Amino acid sequence: MHPMYTRFRSFSLSLLLMLGAADLSAQSTSFSPFKITLFEDAAQIASKGIVNFTAQKADIPMAMTLATESINLVSGAPDVKLRYFKVRIDSVPGSQNVGSWAEVLQANMGKRLTIVYSAGMELDEVTGEARVINMEKGMLLLHGGEDSEYFIPFAEIKQVIVQGQGNFKSAIKVPSTVLEIGIDKDQPFVPMQMYSLHKGVHWTLVGRIHLISPEKAALQLTAVIQNDLVDLNDIDLELSPSEILSDGHQNGEVLEAGKLSLRKGERLTMSLLETEMECSAAFQCDIPWGDRLSDGRLHRFPVENIIRFNATSMPGITCKSYHVIDENNRQLAQIGVTQGSTKQMELHMGEEKLVHVNVLETEVKRSSKVETIGEMTFRRVSIEGKITCFNAGTKFIQIQVGREVKGEVVESDKAKIDEISDEPGLKKMIWRLSLDKGAKREVVYKYDAFIPVQEK
Numbered sequence: 001m002h003p004m005y006t007r008f009r010s011f012s013l014s015l016l017l018m019l020g021a022a023d024l025s026a027q028s029t030s031f032s033p034f035k036i037t038l039f040e041d042a043a044q045i046a047s048k049g050i051v052n053f054t055a056q057k058a059d060i061p062m063a064m065t066l067a068t069e070s071i072n073l074v075s076g077a078p079d080v081k082l083r084y085f086k087v088r089i090d091s092v093p094g095s096q097n098v099g100s101w102a103e104v105l106q107a108n109m110g111k112r113l114t115i116v117y118s119a120g121m122e123l124d125e126v127t128g129e130a131r132v133i134n135m136e137k138g139m140l141l142l143h144g145g146e147d148s149e150y151f152i153p154f155a156e157i158k159q160v161i162v163q164g165q166g167n168f169k170s171a172i173k174v175p176s177t178v179l180e181i182g183i184d185k186d187q188p189f190v191p192m193q194m195y196s197l198h199k200g201v202h203w204t205l206v207g208r209i210h211l212i213s214p215e216k217a218a219l220q221l222t223a224v225i226q227n228d229l230v231d232l233n234d235i236d237l238e239l240s241p242s243e244i245l246s247d248g249h250q251n252g253e254v255l256e257a258g259k260l261s262l263r264k265g266e267r268l269t270m271s272l273l274e275t276e277m278e279c280s281a282a283f284q285c286d287i288p289w290g291d292r293l294s295d296g297r298l299h300r301f302p303v304e305n306i307i308r309f310n311a312t313s314m315p316g317i318t319c320k321s322y323h324v325i326d327e328n329n330r331q332l333a334q335i336g337v338t339q340g341s342t343k344q345m346e347l348h349m350g351e352e353k354l355v356h357v358n359v360l361e362t363e364v365k366r367s368s369k370v371e372t373i374g375e376m377t378f379r380r381v382s383i384e385g386k387i388t389c390f391n392a393g394t395k396f397i398q399i400q401v402g403r404e405v406k407g408e409v410v411e412s413d414k415a416k417i418d419e420i421s422d423e424p425g426l427k428k429m430i431w432r433l434s435l436d437k438g439a440k441r442e443v444v445y446k447y448d449a450f451i452p453v454q455e456k
Helices: 003-024 101-107
Strands: 035-038 043-052 057-061 071-075 082-097 112-119 122-134 139-143 149-153 157-162 169-183 189-198 201-213 216-227 232-239 255-262 267-287 298-301 304-310 321-325 331-336 345-351 355-366 371-373 376-391 397-411 416-419 426-435 440-452
Touching: 035 201, 043 057, 071 082, 071 169, 101 122, 101 157, 112 139, 112 149, 122 149, 169 189, 201 232, 201 267, 216 255, 255 267, 267 298, 267 355, 331 345, 355 397, 376 397, 376 426, 426 440
Parallel strands: 035 232, 201 321, 267 397
Antiparallel strands: 035 043, 043 189, 057 169, 071 189, 082 169, 112 122, 112 157, 122 139, 139 149, 201 216, 216 267, 232 255, 267 304, 298 355, 304 345, 321 331, 355 376, 371 376, 376 440, 397 426, 397 440, 416 426
16 A cells, blocks of 8 residues: 555545445446546546456456556455456457558458449449458459459559448557456455546646726636646546645545546646626724834824725635736736635735824823733833824725734723733724725824833
């Protein structure tokens, strides 16, 4: 057992045990059509069926050539063990369309034929049976009626008419890939599953968001498949946006993607989803605690322009990141998706110059009393603050302003207060404000700052 197959074995065996009884009634003697599951780093090719054994041996025709060392077989009968298996190439009878008059004549030996041939400057015809065909000398011996015989060079034949049912295929030997399996006891039918892991074929999920307007965007999900393994012909396809030995595969996150035909060395781009989604511009300003602002002077803080997307994911598949393109097809950024949800997408567009946030804080009282919380020793400093937001743009906006403080909030002007667990006493006041064009909003607040005793 190859190490990388181990995680699949228990799942495959239990599946075969559950399906074995129902499948045996059908008495299938070959594997089902191959199914390929593509991962980000590799692929699994799998098939299953009820194998008919004779004298503990079975030959299974295979639709594609796979190396023996890449294949793993799982028996669905607990009391039957595999002795060996190998892949070999056999020659089996086949046929191909005839390509010359000589092949037509050879395929219809003994049948009544009418031959149209060149006789000098004219055409003539004769009817009879082809008796001898000399391929080396390019000659036909045709037996007509009343012991008449005609020697006709192939080069002079213009047409061959076969009377009755003609045969226009010639017999050939066709190479065929066969999986030979040996088991340890006489049992005519054994359920089995074959799977094979390969690095030579894989896929990438590409997500694109095309900004159409400030309120609307187009979402595209595309699969890019690279095949460096073997020719794949009309094979059932599954896609998994995870690596082959990851939890994503074990959790069953796969997408049925129809049939795949792709020659070795080629790349295929497949559209999975095209839809529109809502988007909205939002502005955000964060004022960290590290900035000591209680000096009675006005401080201006940058405002970040953020576009938020209300995206809907495909059932069974999640894109980890998206390329964002503007209305002029220019690449803006690549944004990640919050784990487990595609409704949390944000595009950070940089600083917004037309929205201003100014902060004014003033120290109003300083306590001489030393207090302790855990390992923190501090004095309280009472601070009054005012945040002014101004929209100098031409459109209505919404802005979120956050002010971190280390201490105790006394008044917050209806702010939402979040505890920040990284440090004792660290909190964040959050205001969500709406401003028409040219409008100004102010919020006022008070807090007691916890200033360590070693600081002044």
